[in-house]
Amino acid sequence: MRRLVSVDREQRAESRAGAGAESLEHTRLWHITLSVAGKEAPLKEVRRALEQLAYDHPFLLNSRYANDHAEIRYWEEARDLHDAAAVALRLWGEHRTSAKLPPWEIVGLEVIGRETYQQRVAEGYGPPPAASMGVHPF
Numbered sequence: 001m002r003r004l005v006s007v008d009r010e011q012r013a014e015s016r017a018g019a020g021a022e023s024l025e026h027t028r029l030w031h032i033t034l035s036v037a038g039k040e041a042p043l044k045e046v047r048r049a050l051e052q053l054a055y056d057h058p059f060l061l062n063s064r065y066a067n068d069h070a071e072i073r074y075w076e077e078a079r080d081l082h083d084a085a086a087v088a089l090r091l092w093g094e095h096r097t098s099a100k101l102p103p104w105e106i107v108g109l110e111v112i113g114r115e116t117y118q119q120r121v122a123e124g125y126g127p128p129p130a131a132s133m134g135v136h137p138f
Contacts, residue, residue: 027077027078027079028077028078028114029076030076030084030114031110031112031113031114031116032072032073032074032075032088032109032110033072033108033110034072034073034091034108034109035069035071035107035109036070036072036104036105036106037068037107038068038102038104038105039068039102039103040067041067041068041102042067043065043066043067043137045100045102046065046066046102047065047137049100049102050063050070050072050099050101050135052100053095053101056095057074057091057095059074060073061074061075062135062136063134063136064137064138065135065137065138069107075114076088076111081111085109085111089106089109
C-alpha cells in the first residue's frame with residue numbers, strides 16, 4: 001500500500017541527509033479521472049472488478065460503471081503532471097489481471113492539480129467532491 005508523504009521538501013531532505021540522500025523532489029496532489037470503454041461485460045463482473053481495483057489501489061475515490069464503460073476518480077501524488085499522467089495511464093493495464101478488469105481501453109484521461117480541482121468545485125464547474133466513495137452504476 002502506498003503512503004502519502006510530507007510534501008515539505010526541506011523537512012524530508014533533512015530527515016534523510018544523515019543517510020547521504022540527495023534532496024528529494026517536491027510532489028503535489030493531482031486529481032485523476034480515467035475513462036475506459038469496450039465491449040459489453042456483465043454488470044456484476046464489472047462491479048466486482050472495480051471493487052477489487054479499489055481494494056488494490058487504496059487512493060481510489062470512486063468509480064462509476066455501465067456494462068460497456070467506466071470512469072475512475074482518484075488522487076495521485078506525483079512530482080508533475082507528466083508523472084501523474086504516466087501512472088494513471090498504467091493503472092488499468094497493471095491491474096487488469098489481478099482485479100480481473102474487462103479488456104477495455106482507456107478512452108479519456110483528465111489530470112488536474114488540487115488547486116484547479118478546488119477552484120472548479122467552488123465555481124460549480126467541476127464534479128462535486130466524492131461524498132459517496134465507492135463503486136456505483138452510472
